Amino acid sequence: MASEMLVNHQEKAYALLKADADKILKLIKVQMDNLTMPQCPLYEEVLDTQMYGLSREIDFAVRLGLVDEAEGKSLLESLERELSALHEASLRK
Amino acid sequence: MASEMLVNHQEKAYALLKADADKILKLIKVQMDNLTMPQCPLYEEVLDTQMYGLSREIDFAVRLGLVDEAEGKSLLESLERELSALHEASLRK
Numbered sequence: 116m117a118s119e120m121l122v123n124h125q126e127k128a129y130a131l132l133k134a135d136a137d138k139i140l141k142l143i144k145v146q147m148d149n150l151t152m153p154q155c156p157l158y159e160e161v162l163d164t165q166m167y168g169l170s171r172e173i174d175f176a177v178r179l180g181l182v183d184e185a186e187g188k189s190l191l192e193s194l195e196r197e198l199s200a201l202h203e204a205s206l207r208k
Numbered sequence: 209m210a211s212e213m214l215v216n217h218q219e220k221a222y223a224l225l226k227a228d229a230d231k232i233l234k235l236i237k238v239q240m241d242n243l244t245m246p247q248c249p250l251y252e253e254v255l256d257t258q259m260y261g262l263s264r265e266i267d268f269a270v271r272l273g274l275v276d277e278a279e280g281k282s283l284l285e286s287l288e289r290e291l292s293a294l295h296e297a298s299l300r301k
Contacts, residue, residue: 171265172264
């Protein structure tokens with residue numbers, strides 16, 4: 116029972132972080148579809164702020180022992196890869 | 209046993225958030241003791257970034273069900289009150 120609850124919290128923590136990462140990706144996609152240039156300083160700032168917020172959430176979940184450090188790092192890195200693929204695609208347009 | 213583990217996570221979550229709030233307060237105190245003016249834009253920016261990071265952590269803990277929404281709000285508000293007291297004290301110097 117105790118380990119079930121722990122698993123629930125771990126799963127929920129990871130699901131929340133994944134959802135937040137997806138939200139950032141969607142936000143950036145919407146910006147690109149609306150032709151806001153990635154060279155725009157405001158775009159950079161919004162992205163930096165969002166990435167910083169997510170990294171603070173991940174760090175918090177790791178410190179709480181709900182998410183593995185490696186798992187948190189890989190979530191952030193995979194978001195960074197997806198964002199940079201989007202960015203490159205927009206430059207090729 | 210299950211509820212004990214839940215209480216542990218709740219206590220740990222709150223303790224981590226409180227420690228992060230204290231860290232921001234200490235950072236600002238150090239800046240003021242070293243005579244960096246609160247009118248300095250960089251000071252404002254550091255403070256905004258730190259407050260944003262903390263609010264994202266609190267929001268995450270609330271969504272996880274580890275911290276009460278009211279409790280989280282009150283933690284942030286009490287930090288804001290302490291910071292504004294510090295700020296006023298520095299202006300009266």
